[in-house]
Amino acid sequence: MLSDKLENALNHQIHVEAESSQVYLAMASWAEVQGLEGVASFMYEQSDEERQHMLKLVKYVNERGGHARVQDLSAPKAEFGTFKDMFEELLEHEMKVSASINELVHIALEERDYATHNFLQWYVAEQIEEEAVARTILDKINLIGNDKGGLYLFDRDIQQLTVESAAFDNPK
Numbered sequence: 001m002l003s004d005k006l007e008n009a010l011n012h013q014i015h016v017e018a019e020s021s022q023v024y025l026a027m028a029s030w031a032e033v034q035g036l037e038g039v040a041s042f043m044y045e046q047s048d049e050e051r052q053h054m055l056k057l058v059k060y061v062n063e064r065g066g067h068a069r070v071q072d073l074s075a076p077k078a079e080f081g082t083f084k085d086m087f088e089e090l091l092e093h094e095m096k097v098s099a100s101i102n103e104l105v106h107i108a109l110e111e112r113d114y115a116t117h118n119f120l121q122w123y124v125a126e127q128i129e130e131e132a133v134a135r136t137i138l139d140k141i142n143l144i145g146n147d148k149g150g151l152y153l154f155d156r157d158i159q160q161l162t163v164e165s166a167a168f169d170n171p172k
């Protein structure tokens with residue numbers, strides 16, 4: 001059985017992942033409207049991944065005798081400035097999610113729930129990976145600057161990144 005404290009903290013994380021999925025969906029839609037198809041498909045993929053992160057938590061909480069709660073979500077904004085602003089926001093968002101996962105790991109240890117501690121290691125590794133991807137993308141954007149041709153190539157590159165990350169998540 002999960003302790004009440006840990007169950008509440010896991011439910012909070014379910015909310016965080018669901019909200020991440022919403023924010024990334026809004027980013028995908030905005031990028032699509034801007035004509036950045038590569039960025040849009042990358043963000044649609046990120047949004048789907050966040051939903052998977054949420055579902056994995058829902059199933060875990062229920063499997064451990066808790067009750068995963070589906071909660072209200074606030075509407076994300078619809079405009080994201082420049083695509084550089086958007087990716088800066090994505091990195092900031094991922095850093096907040098990492099902090100929230102770390103807090104959850106801390107509570108699992110406090111509650112001496114080693115099964116949950118073990119379960120959460122997947123999220124710890126995932127956050128390292130997601131922050132690294134966001135930083136790599138920002139480095140590329142900084143190299144391009146305001147070059148339109150560079151932006152076109154970047155948009156194509158990031159589409160490739162989506163294909164690779166999908167292959168990484170679903171190995172054959």
Ligand SMILES: [Fe+2]
Pocket residue numbers: 017020049050053097
């Ligand atoms: Fe996530």
Ligand SMILES: [Fe+2]
Pocket residue numbers: 020050094097130
């Ligand atoms: Fe994420």
